[in-house]
Amino acid sequence: MPCRASGLTLSSPVAYTANVNGPETSLPMTWRVVFFDLDDTLYPPSCGVWPAIGERIQAFLMDRLGVTYDEATKIRRGYFEQYGTTLNGLWHNHSVDPSDYLEFVHDLPLEEMLHPDPELKSMLQELPQKRIVFTNASREHAVRVLACLGISSEIDAIVDLFALEMANKPETVAYERALELAGESDPGLCVLADDMPRNLVPAKVMGMTTVLVSPRQQDGVADLQIERITDLTRALPGLVAHEN
Numbered sequence: 001m002p003c004r005a006s007g008l009t010l011s012s013p014v015a016y017t018a019n020v021n022g023p024e025t026s027l028p029m030t031w032r033v034v035f036f037d038l039d040d041t042l043y044p045p046s047c048g049v050w051p052a053i054g055e056r057i058q059a060f061l062m063d064r065l066g067v068t069y070d071e072a073t074k075i076r077r078g079y080f081e082q083y084g085t086t087l088n089g090l091w092h093n094h095s096v097d098p099s100d101y102l103e104f105v106h107d108l109p110l111e112e113m114l115h116p117d118p119e120l121k122s123m124l125q126e127l128p129q130k131r132i133v134f135t136n137a138s139r140e141h142a143v144r145v146l147a148c149l150g151i152s153s154e155i156d157a158i159v160d161l162f163a164l165e166m167a168n169k170p171e172t173v174a175y176e177r178a179l180e181l182a183g184e185s186d187p188g189l190c191v192l193a194d195d196m197p198r199n200l201v202p203a204k205v206m207g208m209t210t211v212l213v214s215p216r217q218q219d220g221v222a223d224l225q226i227e228r229i230t231d232l233t234r235a236l237p238g239l240v241a242h243e244n
């Protein structure tokens with residue numbers, strides 16, 4: 001299904017909203033790192049990538065564990081709650097090879113689902129901060145997604161599941177390792193943009209500025225919510241205001 005990554009217009013009255021938990025006036029104006037989640041954050045959920053990955057996960061579980069579709073759904077939900085990802089549950093309980101799993105679930109025609117997003121590219125180019133993708137997926141998947149969106153050269157680094165030594169969001173250690181890999185010791189000078197409220201919780205506790213990227217209003221700890229990632233600099237103008 002074709003996807004317009006920049007299809008929403010700025011005139012939307014809820015382009016971004018401040019959360020009562022963190023008025024923007026209390027946020028730092030000298031951020032040094034912006035961490036971006038990958039899937040459903042750098043492109044909108046309407047692109048359909050995540051449901052497609054979900055179907056591949058179902059197929060993997062049914063094939064490798066010999067379970068029905070409904071049983072696979074139950075296992076996924078349980079592992080997601082207990083381990084953060086289905087993969088970590090499979091790794092801990094069934095010694096599944098992470099590379100084998102990730103290669104299977106990401107085997108999708110991404111080039112038909114995601115398209116270059118010039119608005120996102122120019123927004124990223126504006127940011128003077130380090131621009132880092134921080135994902136529970138693999139580097140290979142991230143590289144493909146960034147290429148499809150036309151933003152490969154705008155991302156300074158990819159922190160994937162393997163760089164995190166198999167830790168994943170929302171485990172606190174994943175955020176600690178991401179900071180270390182980014183060469184940043186002060187979480188207070190970092191922003192995390194992610195589409196999942198629960199992934200923002202540890203970041204907020206550590207002191208990062210948290211941005212929920214979601215087209216539907218959700219409760220949570222985020223300092224800000226934006227509908228789409230291209231609203232980031234309008235929601236946090238301080239990201240670019242101190243460039244010189």
Ligand SMILES: [Mg+2]
Nearest residue numbers: 037039040195
């Ligand atoms: Mg995501």
